[in-house]
Amino acid sequence: MGLPIPSSLPLCCCLKICNNDINVRIHVTILLLLLISFFASLRYVSTYPLYCVLIILVFGPILIITTLIHEWAHLCMSRWLLREAHTQTEIILWPLGGMTYCDALGGIISSSSSTGEERGPRGTLKADILIALSGVLSHGPQGLCWFLIYLAINSGQTSNFAFRIYFTVMSSGAKGFFSTVCEQSILLNILFMWFNLFLPIYPLDGGRIMASIMLMMGVALNKAALLCMFITIIVSLVIFIVSIMSFVDGIGVSGTFGFVVSIYAVAKCYQLYFMIIGGQLREHELFGRGC
Secondary structure: OOOOOOOEEEEEEEEEEOOEEEEEEEEHHHHHHHHHHHHHHHHHOOOOOHHHHHHHHHHHHHHHHHHHHHHHHHHHHHHHHHOOOOOOEEEEEEOOEEEEEEOOOOOOOOOOOOOOOOOEOOEOHHHHHHHHHHHHHOHHHHHHHHHHHHHHHOOOOOOOOOOOOOHHHHOOOHHHHHHHHHHHHHHHHHHHHHHHHHOOOOOOHHHHHHHHHHHHOOOOHHHHHHHHHHHHHHHHHHHHHHHHHHHHHOOOOHHHHHHHHHHHHHHHHHHHHHHHHOOOHHHOHHHHOOO
16 A cells, blocks of 8 residues: 555656665645746746746756655665665655655654664664755755756856846857756755755754754654744745745746745644644654654
8 A cells, every 4th residue: 555645646656766666756836836937937938938948947857856866865865874675665756855755664753862862663863864964965966967067068167157047148049048957957956955954944854854953852742843833934934025025026946936835834834733732743744754
């Protein structure tokens, strides 16, 4: 029987990653992000139609590949640390990473251990932090690859490199268009790393790291969940306001990206709150997830 993957659509089955058969699914928020970005780009379709093509590329296959590599890093680190193969694994991709569901692995547990080593079937909380960091750090090599492609296209020159999209450069020919694709792909990876590493909000890796650190410090499971929820709400409101300002002011991936992330994070807080008051916290993806 398959693992529960809410609000998602199948992408591919039996993908081989780290010698595991993986079923990959796409969360509806990726499709929502693509649709919002595409419809927003239609205001330029009559003058710069290539902008619509760029948006489809960045928020379609490039975003999906980026998130898949992010999750691949999590899975490989998990297998390396725990020395276990997962016979049944499903990955759900969303705009800033994803969730990997593995069988035969328990969730995080909180105890009164003085060492902070909260051991269970899935290992220690320190291992959980390393697993979270592996996905974040995968965006360094990804961004570097895009930068090397940019250098190859532009004969090693970086004088015209910019994260802001310039229509005249993008529409100047194949060189200008693919240079812009590389620039926006690098920006996408920077946003991935920044959101996941520097924002301690659930359900990003920063929230996962923060939850593990709090549990290592002896914070009760319910209190750790409430702290994650309150911090997520505050930071998400700030991201929402900044993303709206960015979307109105300029052209690029950051405005729409932040908008979708903030909406999704607040929605997950709503779910987390009712699981806390309902005594179902160990069924939650962050505090009782399998991988």
